[in-house]
Amino acid sequence: MIEKNKFSISRDSRKILCPVCESKRIVTRKLSESFPYGSGKEEVTLSAIVPVHSCQDCQFEFTDELADQAKHNAICRHLEVMPPRQIALIREQYNRSRAEFARVTRIGEASINRWENALLIQNSAMDQYLYLLSFPENFERIQQRNYHSFRNFLAGSEQQPYQYPILIPTEKHKRDSVAFRLAA
Numbered sequence: 001m002i003e004k005n006k007f008s009i010s011r012d013s014r015k016i017l018c019p020v021c022e023s024k025r026i027v028t029r030k031l032s033e034s035f036p037y038g039s040g041k042e043e044v045t046l047s048a049i050v051p052v053h054s055c056q057d058c059q060f061e062f063t064d065e066l067a068d069q070a071k072h073n074a075i076c077r078h079l080e081v082m083p084p085r086q087i088a089l090i091r092e093q094y095n096r097s098r099a100e101f102a103r104v105t106r107i108g109e110a111s112i113n114r115w116e117n118a119l120l121i122q123n124s125a126m127d128q129y130l131y132l133l134s135f136p137e138n139f140e141r142i143q144q145r146n147y148h149s150f151r152n153f154l155a156g157s158e159q160q161p162y163q164y165p166i167l168i169p170t171e172k173h174k175r176d177s178v179a180f181r182l183a184a
């Protein structure tokens, strides 16, 4: 039986203390842990590789938040959505704080915070939006859209509203209804 321990949280294994006897002689192994996810007919068994710490003095075994992260990532893989770290990396590649990223994307800051801290998993539509935001040209595009909306707001009603790009079907689209060309 592995007990969950929330007290000796550390990424640095040298700083891990046994929560029972406070020994520093901790050996960490990576073990595959299976756990149920979902309920009823939807229930599945997922598995994750989790670090398990063993105290060499009192033999107590425990896990920390790295095990929780590994299991959360396994759930994200199962749901086919990005794990928390990947969402944070998308935001960080633009050097934006969560508040700034929220302003540009119009995603709630609380949601971004929960996703990045593994407190909540984004739905698949939001995951697709985040995926698109990982491409700089798309991020730039919505920033431009925000900028134009703001300018129109300041200019008042006599100004031309922002012209959205119009999707014009190409010859190929007319043939098979698949391709679109983005008109400037």
Ligand SMILES: [Zn+2]
Pocket (backbone or CB within 6 Å): 018, 019, 020, 021, 022, 023, 055, 056, 057, 058, 059, 060
């Ligand atoms: Zn111990």
